């Protein structure tokens with residue numbers, strides 16, 4: 001058990017720095033530092049994590065990339081209007097927000113833009129460079145952040161918009177093949193270039209999005225080679241969290257799930273991006289697979305629908321209908337409705353993941369952080385999607401780290 005925190009300064013580089021989750025992370029962190037907020041929803045503020053030598057809120061510095069120029073006060077204003085951020089929290093932290101704003105650099109645009117207002121033309125320029133040049137530009141930003149803020153470590157966290165679904169490429173299968181593809185100037189999704197640049201620059205990587213990121217064999221190999229921890233993909237914050245907590249109950253009681261039909265409505269920018277079928281396919285692939293793997297049943301009918309309903313703003317409603325069969329062949333059903341603020345659910349997970357990733361890096365761990373599976377819809381390194389089994393693994397990890 002540790003009573004004193006190590007001296008350190010840790011940078012969190014957020015890809016998608018002007019987005020809703022990043023904004024909630026920035027104001028949330030400021031609120032935690034000044035005791036304007038209670039650490040609700042943060043598991044690292046509870047035992048057995050609390051006794052570990054985790055990085056403190058005041059030891060974290062944030063910066064990041066974005067492809068649009070929407071300023072943070074605008075993003076914060078949207079969240080105040082939706083009843084998610086408190087006005088007093090925003091007003092008390094304008095100076096802190098300006099410092100974060102000054103550390104945001106133009107990111108690399110992935111393919112055609114997804115129709116956001118105020119795209120940064122520099123991002124379009126960067127996105128049109130050869131992949132090696134894009135990686136060099138991103139790397140310069142990481143290095144400048146590290147030097148200017150005198151950081152001991154930079155953790156790169158991808159919070160950017162969902163990219164268009166990509167089929168696996170031959171060049172993703174090994175690191176030499178991937179680096180050859182970069183030399184041949186073969187285009188790669190931005191999330192992969194960010195992850196590659198991060199790992200090559202010595203930064204642990206967290207992918208909270210459904211984007212490919214570091215999930216390809218080539219980057220798994222790179223993480224091992226450079227000795228860095230990484231985790232992902234796609235944060236488990238709402239409907240999938242409930243599904244992966246309920247599905248083990250059906251399995252444990254030997255009830256046969258016949259159909260699991262889910263329907264999501266959301267109104268934020270993520271919802272607007274997901275209203276495009278190409279972008280939505282990335283999300284649906286992750287949502288469906290978690291349930292199938294827990295119930296281990298290929299016969300079961302499952303379907304997840306996602307619709308964009310602008311008036312809902314940052315609030316998401318999911319309705320799930322579970323049709324199941326019990327003894328005597330009797331068919332029954334369970335329904336649930338989940339209404340949550342996506343960004344308020346996601347932001348504490350980002351802070352927890354930042355602390356756990358820093359801990360793993362300080363302990364010299366490398367490769368996929370299997371103990372963080374409870375945070376993701378498609379955990380890197382595989383394993384069960386059963387939320388309770390995943391959480392038990394995390395607790396075991398924390399207890400072992402505290403000994």
Ligand SMILES: NC(=O)c1ccc[n+]([C@@H]2O[C@H](COP(=O)([O-])OP(=O)(O)OC[C@H]3O[C@@H](n4cnc5c(N)ncnc54)[C@H](O)[C@@H]3O)[C@@H](O)[C@H]2O)c1
Pocket residue numbers: 015016017018019020021022065066067068107108109110116159160161162190208209210234235236237238268269270342343345346
């Ligand atoms: N909120 C949740 O509960 C939740 C759960 C799981 C996953 N996610 C994922 O997290 C991501 C962020 O969600 P959000 O609600 O903050 O979305 P958002 O649209 O508010 O923010 C995304 C930001 O990323 C920026 N961006 C887009 N492409 C970029 C690129 N190539 N480089 C740098 N920046 C880029 C956009 O300009 C935008 O500011 C999405 O991919 C979403 O699917 C969210």
